[in-house]
Amino acid sequence: MAEPIFRLLVINAREDETALHASQRDFEHALATAEHPTPRIEARFLVHGDPTLPEALAWANVLLGWRLPRPLIAAHGQALRLIQLINAGIDPLLPLDWLPPGAALCNASGIHGPRLQEWATMVLLMLQARMPFFATAQRAHLWSRRTTPCIAGKTVLVFGTGGLGSAVARAGRGLGLTTIGVKRTPCPVADFDEIISRDDTMRALGRADFVMLTLPLTPATRGLADAAFFAAMREGAGFANFGRGALVDQPALCDALDREHLGGAILDVTTPEPLPPDSPLWSTKNLVITPHVSCDDPTTYIADSMRLLLENLRRLASGRKLKNQIDKLKGY
């Protein structure tokens, strides 16, 4: 019997987070339903903190996981050729100085699209309907009527044009909105009516009824949505963040909401997470908070991650370019 080509170590969180737990059963299901022949894989499943992790890391040449044990990987993971994340944002892993030289790091960008598209449809309709205003009125036990027209014909400005940004754009198009994307190196992108560069951001903010962030967190994007950003937005416009909490200067957002310069905001990400009970965000006027759940479909998340892993193993085995490989210099 030939030696397995890939020795896969799956590291799961200890907490019972069903949506992000990749089990042996999930792995076997992925193998059984794979559309293409898959290289031979021997797999082991451990949780964070398991005392056998160093030995398993020395054994493995492929790692699948989330919230990686970076010092252990740096110390024992010299045989690793692929680290496949089951999430998209790699900001908690930066800088990448722990990454073994022979290992490619790939994220799960793209698997969040369908759930986020539907979530963004909901968020656009909620901002249009002034649901953050009604949520605030409900907290104060106030019946305060505001009627609103249908949403078609409005404009949404999306920061980021990758998997998440495109999902938001498709949501906007589905509702009859004009979609504008902000991209570092502008070029036409499907689902966007118009693409602008970051240099044109401030002008574009004044054209949008809704502004949505889907960017990764990097030194260049941290604090992007600050007081000047919100001041450049239209009076009464809506704001949402699906990227990372630290893209937003939270006190500046609260100020723009308190002064009613913005009509409402919906945040799925905050700093820190979990948001502590004493955070002023919870009771900020016209602000709705959801706990970082907009992109995760528990019925498809792990299956999609596994499918992506198998695809990258096929590519690795045949020497092709990997999907979603992180650029170590750019950090995304």
Add this chain to the structure above:
Amino acid sequence: MAEPIFRLLVINAREDETALHASQRDFEHALATAEHPTPRIEARFLVHGDPTLPEALAWANVLLGWRLPRPLIAAHGQALRLIQLINAGIDPLLPLDWLPPGAALCNASGIHGPRLQEWATMVLLMLQARMPFFATAQRAHLWSRRTTPCIAGKTVLVFGTGGLGSAVARAGRGLGLTTIGVKRTPCPVADFDEIISRDDTMRALGRADFVMLTLPLTPATRGLADAAFFAAMREGAGFANFGRGALVDQPALCDALDREHLGGAILDVTTPEPLPPDSPLWSTKNLVITPHVSCDDPTTYIADSMRLLLENLRRLASGRKLKNQIDKLKGY
């Protein structure tokens, strides 16, 4: 110059409710943009409480309004041939003993469709995403993650298959749901996959992931959604009411939510309205309240009402059947 055929009295609310104020300008715009020749109309515009109302009512043969001054109409409106409402629900006008014998009463059913369709899309997505749960968690300053799959493939049960019910069904279909309608006299209705009679209600409740009310309030529908109704719903299902608050036994709903038998509810109508600050509904677990705004598009509402009025005047002038005429016996 020939005598005007119709003498129209428009009675507006005194409060500044822009969405429901029908001005002379709105009327002239409707005349100028009418698609068909319109009978000659002389129009007067008054507000509730105007001392000249009795005289104006005696003068008019057509009335357009909302929250009608019933005793004044009974006393002075003997010349009225058409009373065109700019809203749909006539329950505050029942019984119709004040209606002059020669006057037809017509409501504005149908003009709420586009706004409600979009609103119901939002409500379905919010129930699927567990937004009432997150709103409750936000009130308690709690970061409590629950991930949810996409909505396609679920089932919505809609009580009422008229203008509002069909709008909810279209919302459901647009999201890939199976749509079941409850209708007093079952027959196929566009936008519904299946129509059932009220006798089959209890069985159908157990098949639905979402249950939505769009019924008028009549003696037969009052208190329809009671403890047995909620008990027959699926564990974790979502509920919404777009009809009238008194369709729902509110303490029974609160109980079903408190016990977490239902996953969440969104009410756009309550009893009473406005809901007083000391109502327990405001802080009921997993319940979102909006202040009776789901069906009103302020940019189209009055124009659509005026268009309906002109259509009914054309029909009246040529002796044709009126649109949306209320059956005095059925009360809807």
